[in-house]
Amino acid sequence: MAIVAAFGLMGAFFMAGLYVAGALGVLSLLLMSVFGGQQLWNVLPSRSWQTYTEWNWVAIPLFILMGELVLRSGIAEKMYSSLSRWVALLPGGLLHTNIASSALFAASAGSSIATAATISRVALPAFKTRGYNERMVLGSLAAGGTLGILIPPSIILLIYALSTGQSIPRMFLAGFVPGFMIAGIFMLMIGVSSIIWPGIAPREFGGGLWDKAAWKDRIMALLPMLPMITLITLVLGTIYTDVFVPSEAAAAGVAGAFILAVVHTSGALLRRFMLEFLEMSRLILILPRNAKRWIRATLGGHKQNPNQIHEMLPNRQLFPIRQLFIEAATTNFTMLGQAFLSTIRTTSMIMLILMAAFTLQFAFARLGMSQEIAGWVTGFNLSPIQLVLVLVVFYLLLGTFMESYSMLFVTLPIVLPALRAAGVDLFWFGIILVILFELAQITPPQGMALYVLHAARREVNAATPSPGDPETKPGITTGTIGDVYIGVLPFIACMILVLALLIAFPGIVSWFPDLVKGQK
Secondary structure: OHHHHHHHHHHHHHHOOOOHHHHHHHHHHHHHHHHOOHHHHHHHHHHHHHHHOOHHHHHHHHHHHHHHHHHHHOHHHHHHHHHHHHHOOOOOOOHHHHHHHHHHHHHHHOOHHHHHHHHHHHHHHHHOOOOOOHHHHHHHHHHHHHHHHOOOOOHHHHHHHHHHOOOHHHHHHHHHHHHHHHHHHHHHHHHHHHHHOHHHOOOOOOOOOOOHHHHHHHHHHHHHHHHHHHHHHHHHHHHHOOOOOHHHHHHHHHHHHHHHHHHHHHHHHHHHHHHHHHHHOOHHHHOOHHHHHHHHHHOOOOOOOHHHOOOOOOOOOOOOHHHHHHHHHHHHHHHHHHHHHHHHHHHHHHHHHHHHHHHHHHHHHHOOHHHHHHHHHHOOOOOHHHHHHHHHHHHHHHOOOOOHHHHHHHHHHHHHHHHHHHOOOHHHHHHHHHHHHHHHHHOOOOOHHHHHHHHHHHHHHHHOOOOOOOOOOOOOOOOOHHHHHHHHHHHHHHHHHHHHHHHHOOHHHHHHHHHHHOOO
16 A cells, blocks of 8 residues: 555656655655654654765765866866867767767766766857758767766766665776767767768868878877876776775865866966066067067067067056956856856755655665565566566656656665565666666657757857858758757667667676776
């Protein structure tokens, strides 16, 4: 009776549009009051206290803040520009940049929505006038964004590991191979499709394969990425080598991201001050002629007669140090304020749902519902693989109208007892579950990443000239979200292929963690 009431009320709450945290919390209280007696109400304060004082949960807001600092400071734009020079020669051109930059940004953001929102706003203007197939562009951006919840540090993997008692470093290591498998198959599909249907992507000319100047340009383009790559490597490396626990590594990551973000946002002001100093101190006279021309052009100076190149520009006031600090402080305070506010919103949402989910999990266990569900599933005599296949279908259907965090918190208290009773390896199933959550992000009609991408496209179209303009080449047009739905279908097929490989060969998940950390 309690199980029937629980599922009936849960369905009614979600159909009525109640927020996830509210639905889970009200359901927990009703179940404990009606079927468990008044004494179970006393556990609510203790469950809240246990949820919000657990040290390991501190890693969640810290990793979110690390990603927000990278997002708000504009570092992602340089990452995208640098990667585009390496993949431009491949069939598919800049479409590969969407996948590669999403995979790299995922390693710092840990969130699919943040990855999709950031990369799409950077990438869409580059595609607008290049003649790429609109739907393939949108599909690659939506699918690339899903890598944010699989490639470490992943917030979903962190929550799953803490909720099921799995090792966080091993779970993070387990996400690497499947994450880059998905990215690789995405790029392979784009390349093959571009060869078969050349109209999908025009040929990019970024220098030939044996062009020394082009290779020099590519290598120089990596320099702006080195600080971010170093930060990600250090954060994840300290977790894998057990130097730091995840919360400590996340704190170090926030400190590093803060420094990089402040330096990046202040870079233009610092450069302007240095150029002004070189000119007014006459140190510019010892520089080569091309350097003089570049500095004066950057400062807005007029063209110089080559015979008068050694003459100084008319005297003008040096860019004041006070003004430099005021502008730098204003820019950085604005950036930090946006990052902190977004982190507070996301963390509050996650932690509120987490508290409600733990309360529901306690109610299920105290009322014996978890054991009943496990016994009911065991009665079907399903093998672990058969049970996982049933759950794959269940999550694929559920993902068409529910986003990843909601699915995790709503279903984990229900399926966890059944998985344990059937002897399913929770470590392996965690990666399967995260890929299913990735699919939920891009599965029509309610994939969250699809709406984020559609909104980004509308913003870009509103801020740039219309393709109907005679001076603008045909490119991204203002269309409906149906274009995003169609464009993402080939990428959904690729993800299902990877999912099938992981189910058929579970060793793919455990191979890398066992290699780094030893046998479980």
